Amino acid sequence: MPELKRLDAGHAPAVLAFELANRAYFAASVPDRGDAFFDRFADRYSALLAEQEAGVCAFHVLLAEDGSVLGRFNLVDIDDHTAELGYRVAQHVAGRGVATATVRELCRLAAARYGLRTLRAATVRRNAASQRVLTKAGFVPVGPADPAHLSGEPGTWYQRELGL
DSSP, X not given: OOEEEEXXXXXXXXXXXXXXXXXXXXXXXXXXXXXXXXXXHHHHXXXXXXXXXXXXXXXXXXXXTTSOEEEEEEXXXXXXXXXXXXXXXXXXXXXXXXXXXHHHHHHXXXXXXXXXXXXXXXXXXXXXXXXXXXXXXXXXXXEEEOGGGGTTOOEEEEEEEOOO
């Protein structure tokens, strides 16, 4: 059974493998991370862990029983009991409810473990699957997202109030 775990240094090889294996799949629905992301992956990964240690972000991986990464689920820009949610799942588990179930679980953790009251998520207009996940997980659209926030693409902000 997949398990949602807080990101740690030991996950780096599996995270890189996940990102590489799914790069083309992700690029079909969200802006591509670009070659620089992969060229400087070790530095970027260390920076993520430092942000997490500082309490600015909380990064999670959904791990299969074999230790491979099925998805990434992140809480970023944590401030004043609010954070932005970001997530992506592997192509081979997409469309099976994995993202919705894990976003729901992360909402529970966001309130219980991190004391968050509100989560926000932005999605590009062309990413209908992500919009369905957010809606099924209790998020509601709250307005347009600045294209600068979404690598130049138009999109929508979604929000969910968390019960404490």
